[in-house]
Amino acid sequence: MAVFSGGLLLAQKLPEKTMPLGKLALETVKPVRFPKVDNQKLLAEEVEKRKKGLNPSFAITRNTSLKPATHGEWTTSKDGPNEIWRLRIQSAGALSLNLGISDFYLPPNARLWIYNLSMDQIEGPFTYSDNELHGQMWTPAILGDELVLEVSLPTVEKKWLKMTVEKVNHDFQGIFSMLSGSCHLDVACGSREGWKLVDNYREVMRSVGMYTINGRNFCSGALVNNGRNDCKPYFLSAFHCDVTTSNAPSVVVYWNYQHSVCRPLLSQANGANGDGSKALFNTGAFFRAGFSPTDFILLELDDPVPDAANPYYAGWNATSVLPEDTLVCVHHPNTQEKRISISYRKTYRGQWGQLANEVSFGNHLIIPRWDVGTTEDGSSGGPLINKNQQIVGQLHGGSASCSNNSFDAFGWFHSSWIGGGSPMNRLSEWLDPENRGITSILGRNGVLCKKGLAASVTKVNICTPNSASAQIFTGSAFSAPITFDLVGSTSAISYSFNPVTVLPGNATTLFISSKQMVGATESKIKIRGISGEDTVFTELLLVLNKTPDKVVVKNPGSDQGVEPTLSWFSMAGIFDYQVDIAGDSLFSQFISRWVTLDSQLVIKGLDFDKTYYYRIRARNECGQSPDYTFGRFFTPLDLGLQIVDLNNVLCLPSDLKAGLKIGSGFIRPVKITYAISPPVPTWKFIDGDAVANVINLKASAVLDSLKSGSYNVKIVVSDVKNSKETNFNFQLKGLPPKPSLLIPDDNEVLLVERPQLSWTNTSLTDNYSLKVSKNIDFNEPVFAGERNLNFYKFSQDLEGGTYYWWVKSKNDCGESASDIRKFKLNLNDLGSIFKWQIAVEPNPVDDRVNIHISEKLQDVTISVYSIEGRLLFSQLYLEEQNHFSVDTAHFPSGMYIVRVLYKQGSFSKRIVKQDY
Numbered sequence: 001m002a003v004f005s006g007g008l009l010l011a012q013k014l015p016e017k018t019m020p021l022g023k024l025a026l027e028t029v030k031p032v033r034f035p036k037v038d039n040q041k042l043l044a045e046e047v048e049k050r051k052k053g054l055n056p057s058f059a060i061t062r063n064t065s066l067k068p069a070t071h072g073e074w075t076t077s078k079d080g081p082n083e084i085w086r087l088r089i090q091s092a093g094a095l096s097l098n099l100g101i102s103d104f105y106l107p108p109n110a111r112l113w114i115y116n117l118s119m120d121q122i123e124g125p126f127t128y129s130d131n132e133l134h135g136q137m138w139t140p141a142i143l144g145d146e147l148v149l150e151v152s153l154p155t156v157e158k159k160w161l162k163m164t165v166e167k168v169n170h171d172f173q174g175i176f177s178m179l180s181g182s183c184h185l186d187v188a189c190g191s192r193e194g195w196k197l198v199d200n201y202r203e204v205m206r207s208v209g210m211y212t213i214n215g216r217n218f219c220s221g222a223l224v225n226n227g228r229n230d231c232k233p234y235f236l237s238a239f240h241c242d243v244t245t246s247n248a249p250s251v252v253v254y255w256n257y258q259h260s261v262c263r264p265l266l267s268q269a270n271g272a273n274g275d276g277s278k279a280l281f282n283t284g285a286f287f288r289a290g291f292s293p294t295d296f297i298l299l300e301l302d303d304p305v306p307d308a309a310n311p312y313y314a315g316w317n318a319t320s321v322l323p324e325d326t327l328v329c330v331h332h333p334n335t336q337e338k339r340i341s342i343s344y345r346k347t348y349r350g351q352w353g354q355l356a357n358e359v360s361f362g363n364h365l366i367i368p369r370w371d372v373g374t375t376e377d378g379s380s381g382g383p384l385i386n387k388n389q390q391i392v393g394q395l396h397g398g399s400a401s402c403s404n405n406s407f408d409a410f411g412w413f414h415s416s417w418i419g420g421g422s423p424m425n426r427l428s429e430w431l432d433p434e435n436r437g438i439t440s441i442l443g444r445n446g447v448l449c450k451k452g453l454a455a456s457v458t459k460v461n462i463c464t465p466n467s468a469s470a471q472i473f474t475g476s477a478f479s480a481p482i483t484f485d486l487v488g489s490t491s492a493i494s495y496s497f498n499p500v501t502v503l504p505g506n507a508t509t510l511f512i513s514s515k516q517m518v519g520a521t522e523s524k525i526k527i528r529g530i531s532g533e534d535t536v537f538t539e540l541l542l543v544l545n546k547t548p549d550k551v552v553v554k555n556p557g558s559d560q561g562v563e564p565t566l567s568w569f570s571m572a573g574i575f576d577y578q579v580d581i582a583g584d585s586l587f588s589q590f591i592s593r594w595v596t597l598d599s600q601l602v603i604k605g606l607d608f609d610k611t612y613y614y615r616i617r618a619r620n621e622c623g624q625s626p627d628y629t630f631g632r633f634f635t636p637l638d639l640g641l642q643i644v645d646l647n648n649v650l651c652l653p654s655d656l657k658a659g660l661k662i663g664s665g666f667i668r669p670v671k672i673t674y675a676i677s678p679p680v681p682t683w684k685f686i687d688g689d690a691v692a693n694v695i696n697l698k699a700s701a702v703l704d705s706l707k708s709g710s711y712n713v714k715i716v717v718s719d720v721k722n723s724k725e726t727n728f729n730f731q732l733k734g735l736p737p738k739p740s741l742l743i744p745d746d747n748e749v750l751l752v753e754r755p756q757l758s759w760t761n762t763s764l765t766d767n768y769s770l771k772v773s774k775n776i777d778f779n780e781p782v783f784a785g786e787r788n789l790n791f792y793k794f795s796q797d798l799e800g801g802t803y804y805w806w807v808k809s810k811n812d813c814g815e816s817a818s819d820i821r822k823f824k825l826n827l828n829d830l831g832s833i834f835k836w837q838i839a840v841e842p843n844p845v846d847d848r849v850n851i852h853i854s855e856k857l858q859d860v861t862i863s864v865y866s867i868e869g870r871l872l873f874s875q876l877y878l879e880e881q882n883h884f885s886v887d888t889a890h891f892p893s894g895m896y897i898v899r900v901l902y903k904q905g906s907f908s909k910r911i912v913k914q915d916y
Helices: 039-051 155-160 196-205 413-418 830-834
Strands: 032-034 059-066 073-076 082-091 096-105 111-116 122-126 146-154 162-171 208-213 217-224 234-237 252-254 281-283 285-291 296-301 315-317 327-331 339-343 348-350 364-367 383-385 390-398 408-412 453-455 459-463 467-474 482-487 493-498 507-514 521-531 534-545 553-555 565-568 576-582 590-596 600-602 611-620 629-634 641-644 649-651 657-662 671-677 685-687 694-699 709-718 723-733 741-743 748-750 756-759 767-773 781-787 791-793 801-811 814-817 821-825 838-841 848-857 860-866 871-877 881-887 894-902 905-913
Touching (some): 032 059, 059 082, 059 096, 082 096, 082 155, 082 162, 146 155, 196 327, 217 327, 217 390, 327 390, 364 390, 390 413, 408 413, 453 534, 467 521, 482 493, 565 611, 657 709, 741 801, 748 905, 756 767, 848 894, 871 881
Parallel strands (some): 032 082, 315 390, 459 534, 748 821
Antiparallel strands (some): 059 162, 073 082, 082 146, 111 122, 234 296, 252 281, 285 296, 327 339, 327 383, 348 364, 364 408, 390 408, 453 467, 482 521, 493 507, 521 534, 565 600, 576 590, 611 629, 641 657, 657 694, 671 709, 685 694, 741 756, 756 791, 767 781, 801 814, 838 848, 860 871
């Protein structure tokens, strides 16, 4: 870091509330534009890379060298002797942009902003404090395909400003909108949504961040505590994320990027974009240690984590004891909002490359499968956390996904502790800096390294009239003892602190007692700490509850069919409701138990014409309703109708047959009527015994007299009391129409060794059969095969001569053959036959393509085909001429074939259309 002379320190300061100029006079700043790239092509290439196991990326790098001295625009500010430099950068089609800046130095009074043209994302100001020893600055992602760099500084400091934009990273995937699987669980989920376990990890979740490397790649990682408890920003992740000593300054970590509410598992919303914010971030880091065999890296962020991120430095366990019970992984799948995956299964030692096999001396921990959630690209480096909120590993990889129940492998923290035995490849050197032999440590709230308070829990639950307690920790930076009280306390509780006053870095215990109450309540209580002139606060969520009252039923479920809905009045503070179903009032004929969070339940699996009994009770943190709510309901007669044994796709001629299953609730005999739509006058069904439960139906009309298409049959069954109807659809299919051969024309002379054949698409066709032969008897075939598309291009050269070909359209009902055509293959082009020269230009083409022939001709046909063989343009030129021009402005970008036809000879040329 440079030391400046007194003259510099006396420089004019910028106004404290200075903001970027934004759009003001921005049109005078000429943007630096990069050539357009094909995002879809890049995305397809990225998919193939991931199939090969390569690290995921969302952007490509455009290398450049942009400096204040050579690019952008300088203007003089109206606010005193200050100057402003602005640089516009555009990469057309980018979903976001981020920059890699080298040789970076901001003078003491300079400010740097980065923003997009709409000004809905403004990052900065970055200041003198953001200068680092490595001399680099990597920006967060800026939404859109154009951004502005703006520097404001006193004129006297202009000569000290240094920066070179070397990397412009073009986002082709959309880091702000990338999707993940719908089986992931939001960290916002908790006891309110039935995920009480997740609340136990509320603090350690705050340690996890999503980060980018080189402005292109992405992974997950976590802040970790160290033996000094000093909140040094150590960040643990995976070695295979490819962070090295040289590129560590490019790391940008995003904090608290998570959805605001709990989305239901497997819901469409859960797999869609969330509402998380990337506004809190750190940029830049130093590489401290890494070890490939256990797949760990340890970084030290080059700036403190922002206070607004409310950071938590996770504890860890480096002992050789395998973790038991529940394990969770907190991670960012595919750069999406933070999620938590849960495994209740026993873990064991494994080795990378040995899949999920147990390896007795392995240096990885294997999660055989996830019970809740999973991992995917971008989850790499996410911490594996035991039930004490301690990290025991970081994600290396595996086969787990939303579509399977496969394994994941985590580099074991215990094995990484010693690693390769040197400071550069072990954790112990950094996380036990005083070499005290620490092998296990709890996490630390970042606020405790400052003047702040932190509670041992985020929520206090009290079942009245009981009491509860919570520890309140104090930061180590206070200069005087801290005294506690509550601000705005509710009358429903009494409280005390013991002790009331503590020294900095120590803790007190808050005791809370509740009074009698009517119903559940939630409120925030504010804990105040006063230390000399400093006053700080922390908050707790206080939930006062009692055992649930008796459930009151709204709808008992009768008269609703065989799957009735039982509903009751919702109650506050309830975990779930338990509903039992039985065939008798004593519940000795127990049928089923249902547990639901909702205040209604659709009961399935019941029989018709029966009496059933139910009992309901509610459950919350304080217990369950002291008494069941009992009731009964009745299911109706079985008046159901069901069509069985129906083949609803028929080829002409054919018979329509089906079975009609009639519910036992009808009084026999029954009357059955039929109607077909569209109407058919000759239609009639022959049915069997009207007393039977299943009646065989057969159409007596001649189906061959009907047109191909879809038909609907309505059936009405009635007895002396009841009448019900049902219907079914069937489709009649005939033979497909015969295809018409398109290219080449009959008797046409072709000049290419690998011609393309095409024919019309026909309706009712499943596929086509193509045959090409050297004789009209087709007993010397050169090709015979099935095609799904209506064209075929030979993949091998043909010999010169005459060829015959036909195409059959086929479906389940049969096939229809085209006429037979022939073409002649002359491997000499028109120029060779007639001694002419032919040219097609330009190629690639833009708005027009020109064809030039060295001799004037008449009766020439110029045609343009798509690469699939579809005719797009054709014109016969009757007058004698030798220059032809075709308008291609309306053609989309792609590949086309231009064909010149004269007498029985032709010339074909492939062209490329590009839009500039």
